[in-house]
Amino acid sequence: MLWSLQAPGLPTSYLFGTVHLSDERILNLPAPVLRAFDASQRCLFELIVPQDGYTLTVTRMLLSHGLYLQDVIGDEAFNKVVVAAGRYGIPTAAIGRMRPEALMLAFQSPPSEWQRRLRGWAFLDLALQNEARAVGKPIYALETIGEHLALDPFRNSPNVGLLLEGMVENSFRMERDMEALVRYYLRRDLDAMFSAEEGRIALLPEAERAAHAAYMLLLRDVRNEAMVQRMLPHLRAASSFVAVGAAHLPGKTGMLHLLELQGFRVTRLH
Numbered sequence: 001m002l003w004s005l006q007a008p009g010l011p012t013s014y015l016f017g018t019v020h021l022s023d024e025r026i027l028n029l030p031a032p033v034l035r036a037f038d039a040s041q042r043c044l045f046e047l048i049v050p051q052d053g054y055t056l057t058v059t060r061m062l063l064s065h066g067l068y069l070q071d072v073i074g075d076e077a078f079n080k081v082v083v084a085a086g087r088y089g090i091p092t093a094a095i096g097r098m099r100p101e102a103l104m105l106a107f108q109s110p111p112s113e114w115q116r117r118l119r120g121w122a123f124l125d126l127a128l129q130n131e132a133r134a135v136g137k138p139i140y141a142l143e144t145i146g147e148h149l150a151l152d153p154f155r156n157s158p159n160v161g162l163l164l165e166g167m168v169e170n171s172f173r174m175e176r177d178m179e180a181l182v183r184y185y186l187r188r189d190l191d192a193m194f195s196a197e198e199g200r201i202a203l204l205p206e207a208e209r210a211a212h213a214a215y216m217l218l219l220r221d222v223r224n225e226a227m228v229q230r231m232l233p234h235l236r237a238a239s240s241f242v243a244v245g246a247a248h249l250p251g252k253t254g255m256l257h258l259l260e261l262q263g264f265r266v267t268r269l270h
Contacts, residue, residue, distance in 0.1 A: 017246030040241035061102035073161035
């Protein structure tokens, strides 16, 4: 999950794969990660959570005025969303105005994760941001929240209902699946993490699999290319600690390979 990035004439930087969870086992960072963080002059993150809370994020999660979720996904899918969202503490009155991708984001974690966040727990990426601020390290975002929430390939498309329904059904198994993910992450076993994800997707109906593939193309592949391009000036300027979701690291379209194509030698540290 931790890699050094080296290129001739440039300072050594570090790329750390995170999971966006507040589980205590995840927050207890191993010594190699702490050393890499301490050795870096600046920190780069996939996204930076506003210090004024989630006001901007919540605002960006709302549909345009006059548009309602029920109109976008249909009555059947909407009713399923209402049931699932109640387990996450999302008020029924708010669901009708929420953008589909905002709910997808919620359903990617189990209800227990959102309950911890409501109690003030920081997920790993935010905890690292808070620590960087506390020790005076400058922090930079590889993507804005607005850009992230604009990843909406399903607006006015029937696929959005299919994808959201699939995530709703998956949310009822999320506690079990997330416990397995945490165990794989603590073992630094990216192969197991991705095998579990691929196994879950393989069980989806064909239409849902196609919708999921289109979504992941934007969520991972397209974003990986953009984020690597934004990393480069920082990597050339100073020793940097880069923290992004572990899903962005491996594969031909993953950040590690893209950085190799940019002339960096990537070396596993932990």
